[in-house]
Amino acid sequence: MAVNKDRLSTVNSTPPNAHIEVVTENGFTIARVSELGLSSDDSASESRFIVSRSTGGVRSIIVEFSEVVIALVEEQCPNLSRSSSFWLNCGERHLTEYLWKNDYCPPDGLLKIDSLSTDELLMAARWD
Secondary structure: OEEEOOOOOOOOOOOHHHOOEEEOOOOEEEEEHHHHOOOOOOOOOOEEEEEEEOOOOEEEEEEEEOHHHHHHHHHHOOOOOOOOHHHHHHHHHHHHHHHHHHOOOOHHHEEEEOOOOHHHHHHHHHOO
């Protein structure tokens, strides 16, 4: 996985360095919609990403956490809000892993997260 800060142009006048992209080893580039200056309120319910492929094509992808996962995190981490950046970061990692393992975007542009690893739960507990 590599980071490319300059590749995508933004829709508004935000400088090109204002966002970070994740680049997978198999040629996908992931950008956070909220960092592109497009309207998006990232939360546990929904985080939006733009995924492009070096071979062509751009897709809008939504990552959602199931209510079971959200409830588990809220139970173990009562101070972590549904609007915490934890959800965006964790969703981005899941999307990156999905693209790497499957080599295609999630069907219908939706990736639903139904479980978290022990490491992700520990990370949530330490998240500020």
